Amino acid sequence: MAIENMESILKCPVCNLGLKKHEKQYICLNNHSYDIASKGYINLLLANQKKTKDPGDSKEMMEGRKDFLNKGYYHIFSEKLNEIIISNISTSNTNVLDVGCGEGYFLSRLKEAICNQKSNSLIDKEFDFYGVDISKTAITHAIQRDKNVNFIVSSNFNLPIMSNTIDIIIRNFAPSDDTELKRVLRDNGKLVVVTPGIEHLYGLKEILYVNPRKHDEKDLSFEGFKLIKSTQVKYNIHIEDSESVKNLISMTPYYWTFDKCMSEKASSTPNLSTALHFIISVYEKVK
16 A cells, blocks of 8 residues: 655646645545656646647757757856845745746756755755646656656646645746736745846847847736846857757747748758847735
């Protein structure tokens, strides 16, 4: 018989009751059960929540993304994101949720940064990290990157998380539902949203488009949240191999709108210089 462990903050996607972790399963009081995959993640995405058989980014896209991020091009941005998140930690026991976590690069780096600071300002604090993505391939890569993060296959529009249990949500270029974000976040919890600045990847646009345009400036608002602070992060990168250029493109929305001409341009681009421009906005949930 399975040995019962502590209660989790995960909820059953069928009946919305809390899930309890056993040795190899999560089970709710209505006896709905979900196996823990051999790699260590849990799949809580129901068939009726899928628009395709295998939703989300493909294996090819995830491998390209992993290779690109591992080369450190987004390292400066990741460091600043970590700094902002850490400065907003106020609770002794903190649950961090990354919605649309992809292959886990940013969440894993945040966890590493927090562990490196636990000898000083965070010494008395405990953390649990959760990453959600609709792509099973993404979550498979994520759990390989960091087996000590709770990675879950699910939709950002139906988060398998109990209400009022999360202290910090990270929404990094990911679509989501405002109501769901507010539901799972505790009162006074923080929502950290990353959006593109006006010059983000403009050098790439100059290659792909005849008439490239900068991103529009947008003031995002979320019902039930107040904006605390916005910070811009901007720097230039130089990519010196065509494979990394193609991997970068596969991380962007442009990948889904390629025509034959754009594809040829991408394939024939041996290197690239471009700006990376991010806006990191911190919101607080209001009662």
